[in-house]
Amino acid sequence: MDMNEIKEIFFQECEEQLAELESGLLKLNDGDRDPETVNAVFRAVHSIKGGAGAFGLDDLVSFAHVFETTLDCVRSNRLDPGPEVLKVMLKSADVLADLTNAARDGGSVDEARSRQLIKELEALANGEVPQASAAPVEVVAKPVAAVAAPPVNEEGFQPVAFSFDDFEAAEEPPLMETPTYEIVFRPKSDLYAKGNEATLLLRDLSRLGDMSIHCDMEALPTLDRLSPESAYFFWKIQLATDKGEDAIRAVFEFAEWDCDLEISLASDEAASSDEELPMQPVPFDLSILDDEPAVSVGVVEEEEQLASQQLGNAAVSVAGTASNVLQMAQSAARAPAEKAAPAASAAAQGAAGQQAAASAATPTIRVDLDRVDRLINLVGELVINQAMLSQSVVENDTNGTSSINMGLEELQQLTREIQDSVMAIRAQPVKPVFQRMSRIVREIADMTGKSVRLITEGENTEVDKTVIDKLAEPLTHMIRNAVDHGLETPEKRLAAGKSAEGTVRLTAKHRSGRIVIELADDGAGINREKVRQKAIDNDLIAADANLSDEEIDNLIFHAGFSTADKISDISGRGVGMDVVKRSIQALGGRINISSKPGHGSVFTMSLPLTLAVLDGMVVTVANQTLVVPLTAIVETLQPEASAIHSFGANQRLISIRNSFCPLVDVGRILNFRAIQANPVEGVALLVESEGGGQRALMVDAIQGQRQVVIKSLEANYTHVPGIAAATILGDGRVALILDVDAIVAASRGQSLKPEMSLAAVG
């Protein structure tokens, strides 16, 4: 495993930590005051900082550090996480995410923003009003120190220049006001196994003040019984420092799980009772032990530098155990950053354990997506192969011995099960995408000066990874639209008798084998007059076109359509909803809008759970075999001549249970044939189109219903209008999968300009 791989894993973990951070902050925002939530948030930032230190990502470390300091204030109840505080924190979480991305992909970060936030965070840590925040960090830290246990270790870490001149002074008894700590440091073998080094820890410790040390070698065996990689030494240390216990613990930050550490403030008696121990003073120039000599003066982040040096050393010098860096980063993540007495931290750990149990953390492994995809492809081939086998048995073995048939049936069931299980591997909860949306909402709300609350539901609904990956973009557009266009300004809301804060609700749920994502806002709803006028102005519809409310609402999905009066930074660049619709359709999904003036709009997206297989109805149209996605079909019927009504020049309607429904000749639309088929000789498939209206698709015959493996036409051939994808049938022939919405849209060519020019297919 080389350094880059480790780094990659670090970034993956960062993503998880960032998600944890955000959900924690949002919980706090909702009034959750559970200390474990605060701890989780703190831990997330802390482990990002720790890992970033190991890779020398200085920007990330310094920002995380300031963030962490402020969070520490929240944790120790010195800062109340009120709405204003959380606003800053959520923004900081965003910047932290940006910095992580920048470190990963080399993108740029809004430096002014991060500087501003650092100031705000420092001001919060200080408990001061923001204008005082320009003061240097060291100054800021002082008032805090007066309140409670100081985070001085982090803020005021002063490099102590050791020299032999100090040697003399050090042997003087420590001044009265400098407290002396007694430290018992008992490393476990793991400490060394993970590439940590007691000498470095002790070196760092000695920098905190005047240190005397006694090494206990009692446990050391003779050479033949010695295990060279076990820990035998332990140390009793006296350290006179005014940096506080936290600073001492900070030295052992990355090692605290691999050693026993006792730290106590030496009372006079205790100090004298230990006098019998031969203590060696260690106040000499240790710079020779540094990899990079001369510690620069005034570096606030020295603690991190040291830590990163240690980690760096570990990675470089410990060949073959480079992954220790990770282990350390992970152990840092596990560490309840609470640097309290062991008992307290054990309690915290217990609490964390309970929390983890509550969220039922099952063991997981990371698998390369390519491997899963290959498996899925192979299973797809297996399904096709199994279908072919069934077919050839049916064709050749007219007797159809029952054992062969039974075997085939079992095979079919097994293949199906394998397929489902493989698909389940790729299934992921939509949570990460939803979480990204809360950031979008925050940013847009900030830009537009609106007050918005995002409520998410069903975050754990699982859907195929490809779908999730492709969901983020359209969802972002939609959220932007909902906040920018959908919600009114606070003043208008109040005037309309609503609360000033707008609500955007994002819901995910499973519905009959598909995932349905709903985005609802409680804004003004679609201004249909405006939309209609705009459509007429843009020549999208005829001025006298008679459109239903639904059809008007759906106009917003047309290319180049934007009703925002001004083109804003956020949306309204005319690449809004048509792009959304196209991306959703590319996913095999549908999008619907329903809007109530004054009450808001609801966008409903229905997406397939997977892009790999599809339940379809296999039909014949003009001697071609087509597959119609089953999810689109409401019912099938054999039309009677009496139910068919001609309408206009070449439109036909079919009456179904006292309502009329346009009849769409699929063969005609796809140019499979030149003249319209006789409906009575065929079958009508009643489908639900994206406008919500129903259409009856005319096909010649139904062959059957089966699960087909989707093969992308775009990837293997080129995009064909009206066709969503292709599949391979049991007899080895390629069948096209119908894009029902495109067919319906094409049949509607009169009210709307055709979205596509139908090329001859087949």
Added chain:
Amino acid sequence: MASNKTAQKTLSLAPVLDLNEATTLHEKLLALKGSDVAIDASAVERVGTLCVQVLMAGAKTWEEDHLSFTFSKVSDAFEKTTQLIGVEIDHLVAKEI
């Protein structure tokens, strides 16, 4: 085993005595058991606790065997590290250095 009690053997330490070196050092020292040994630590640039442990275990073992175990030369880094971690080696350092 004490076949060559009178001959003093010299063990020169590697510049970097880290985790990986501890096992090697342990083996090297075990191989020298039974002889007087002089450790040359003049090239040492970095030494970790594990290797100090091995060396101290060696000193203890040699002492039990009533053989001589000395550091003929020590580098500044070696000396300072042992001092830092409170391991007394003065009595083992050859007096003529």
